Amino acid sequence: MSTEKKIMIKDLKAPGLDLTDVKIEFGDVEEYWDEPMGPTPMPSITDLREWDFKLLKKYPPLYIPNCDMCCFCAYGKCDLTKDKRGACGIGQKSQLARKVIMESIWGAAAHGAHSDHLLHEMIRIHGADFPIDMGPDVLIEAPIYRVLIGKKPKTLGDLVQGVEYAKNEIFHLTSSLHAGMEGSYLDRESKAMHAGLMDNLLMEIGDITQIATYNFPKGVIDVPLVQLGPG
Structure with a gap:
């Protein structure tokens, strides 16, 4: 499953580290499950x-056509009876x-x-x-x-x-x-x-x-x- 993760650090202090209002986002994390991916x-x-x-x-x-014409575009109407083709082919x-x-x-x-x-x-x-x-x-x-x-x-x-x-x-x-x-x-x-x-x-x-x-x-x-x- 694919999920997005967000972590917000309001205040973190450690030796050599001082963080305030830090937002960390992970874009797309794949969580594997017990079924193989299909092809x-x-x-x-x-x-x-x-x-x-x-x-x-x-x-x-x-x-079973109810109409033998094509009226889809400005080149028509095109007659498609008896193996005829329209303007677009x-x-x-x-x-x-x-x-x-x-x-x-x-x-x-x-x-x-x-x-x-x-x-x-x-x-x-x-x-x-x-x-x-x-x-x-x-x-x-x-x-x-x-x-x-x-x-x-x-x-x-x-x-x-x-x-x-x-x-x-x-x-x-x-x-x-x-x-x-x-x-x-x-x-x-x-x-x-x-x-x-x-x-x-x-x-x-x-x-x-x-x-x-x-x-x-x-x-x-x-x-x-x-x-x-x-x-």
């Missing part, structure tokens, strides 16, 4: 591409795969914005050292975070790294929507799968934050639903 901590867009392609080869995407499959990335990013950004706001607000209220306690019946408190980040979060402050990592990945994923520059439409599908990873990570961070800080039920079976709204 791709905080994977980039391309780190899992080979595995994505294996899945996409076994389970090829099925496209994009084809029908790549255009449809681009929409899949876009929709995946929308979901990840929506969940991520909520989790980001919730986490930082709870840190403001409770402090970054507020412990993550998922209850005695939960053996692995953050399975997605552990797999993707490669660390075991113990406090709210530890979760910030996961949010910042996902933000950066979503930033780069969004840039791929610009034009038809991918060599294969499967490149776009791989990016959509990466966006799905970020979405799941951010949702988990939000869930952990609210369970820990609002003292929601922890590992309880058949939790009663809360009635919201009219009806």
Whole structure:
């Protein structure tokens, strides 16, 4: 687990030493735990591409377009019927795969914005050292975070790294929507799968934050639903 440490020395006197109001900060301290690091901590867009392609080869995407035009930029509208290509070189499959990335990013950004706001607000209220306690019946408190980040979060402050990592990945994923520059439409599908990873990570961070800080039920079976709204 990665943590930041701060030490404040108000007054320290010793032979040959006289310190007053000294602040010492340790940037990033690694605390080792009993699980080996995986091969791709905080994977980039391309780190899992080979595995994505294996899945996409076994389970090829099925496209049923509801529109044969591309209207994404000022060069259009571009007709993509009958193997035609747009002004940027994009084809029908790549255009449809681009929409899949876009929709995946929308979901990840929506969940991520909520989790980001919730986490930082709870840190403001409770402090970054507020412990993550998922209850005695939960053996692995953050399975997605552990797999993707490669660390075991113990406090709210530890979760910030996961949010910042996902933000950066979503930033780069969004840039791929610009034009038809991918060599294969499967490149776009791989990016959509990466966006799905970020979405799941951010949702988990939000869930952990609210369970820990609002003292929601922890590992309880058949939790009663809360009635919201009219009806």
